[in-house]
Amino acid sequence: MYTGIQHLHSGIAYLALLALILVIIYALIGSLSGREFTEKDRKIALIAFILSHIQLLVGLILYFISPLGFSLLKGGGAMSDATARLTAVEHPLINIVAIVLITVGYSRAKKISTSRGKFRSIYMMYAIGLVLILSRIPWTSWLN
Structure with a gap:
């Protein structure tokens, strides 16, 4: 079970990172082009939102069942x-x-009522979140 959740966490990570990157680019283009924010735009942002939350949920489960997570804190x-x-x-x-x-x-x-403001809120906050996520990925163990 542990190995399966670990693989799920790694697999969803690729999807979540790709979705965040695409949404950031998409929202940036929408903001710069001055086009109207539509229901389609909201749903595209929602996909990255949902994937990142699923990734967090799987990560929290993994944190508490893994010998490398919460149990490391007990030893001091x-x-x-x-x-x-x-x-x-x-x-x-x-x-x-x-x-x-x-x-x-x-x-x-x-x-937010303006389309530009909606796009801006999405690309700015998603980009800050993406930078934080990328800064704390354990690259040495993830790429092996």
């Missing part, structure tokens, strides 16, 4: 080891903050 040595600190503290905390920012961007876009 996680903070002195950079790899253990990334896995046990930095990766989950920063990614929760990133998903909160993505959520704020999507929620604000629904309340």
